[in-house]
Amino acid sequence: MTIRNIVILTGAGVSAESGLATFRGPDGLWEGHRVEDVCTPDAYARDPALVHAFYDARRAKVGSVRPNAAHEALARLDAEWPGELLLVTQNVDDLHERAGSKRLHHMHGELTRGWCLACDRRIDWSGPMGETATCPACSSVGQVRPDIVWFGEMPYDMDRIDDALRACDLFVSIGTSGAVYPAAGFVQTARYCGARTLEINLEPSLGSHLFDEGRIGPASVEVPKWVAEMLA
Numbered sequence: 001m002t003i004r005n006i007v008i009l010t011g012a013g014v015s016a017e018s019g020l021a022t023f024r025g026p027d028g029l030w031e032g033h034r035v036e037d038v039c040t041p042d043a044y045a046r047d048p049a050l051v052h053a054f055y056d057a058r059r060a061k062v063g064s065v066r067p068n069a070a071h072e073a074l075a076r077l078d079a080e081w082p083g084e085l086l087l088v089t090q091n092v093d094d095l096h097e098r099a100g101s102k103r104l105h106h107m108h109g110e111l112t113r114g115w116c117l118a119c120d121r122r123i124d125w126s127g128p129m130g131e132t133a134t135c136p137a138c139s140s141v142g143q144v145r146p147d148i149v150w151f152g153e154m155p156y157d158m159d160r161i162d163d164a165l166r167a168c169d170l171f172v173s174i175g176t177s178g179a180v181y182p183a184a185g186f187v188q189t190a191r192y193c194g195a196r197t198l199e200i201n202l203e204p205s206l207g208s209h210l211f212d213e214g215r216i217g218p219a220s221v222e223v224p225k226w227v228a229e230m231l232a
Helices: 012-016 041-046 048-062 069-080 095-099 158-167 183-192 219-231
Strands: 006-010 085-089 104-106 109-116 122-124 144-148 170-174 196-201 213-216
Touching (some): 012 069, 012 219, 048 144, 085 158, 170 183, 183 196
Parallel strands (some): 006 170, 085 104
Antiparallel strands (some): 109 122
């Protein structure tokens, strides 16, 4: 099978080797918090100070770490692959960008952006946000929230992702548990439309049986090896 168009999905396992916590730890918490307390619209309405403090800390942490070999290998593939390529990440950090990836889509938003609820604009953001943040576009105070897709909200540009999945020859899932939808269903869409499928993960995901091939090991080891094969 000739492979020209590729869709790649990355999850928390790609950034874990850079020092960022995976979304849910063994105890079911994310950085010591229940997901329901920091990752839902209800949580933000109930305790915006807690939610802002949580994401301010995550933003600061991301600024202290660097892309790893997996990020760098995917950026190399992005730069050198002659066909269509879309890198879809569930991660809200900016490590793919800092490694050099361009054909990239953050389906769950970005820590380095804010969303003003007053003027509905997305804005670049660095440093703390907090409850009293001022929107640089409309000057509203206290109306800027993290531009993060929370539970109960729709991931960004799903039509674009679906079109790419239906047109791809190869779908690759890297460092994701296969537990969070709609991303967990991408492999089924790709398979239905005739694509080959590959999973690269520390351990088989919940949907590992849906993949044609699985490679088990650290992303920083397995992804550079796979990219080298693709570009050989």
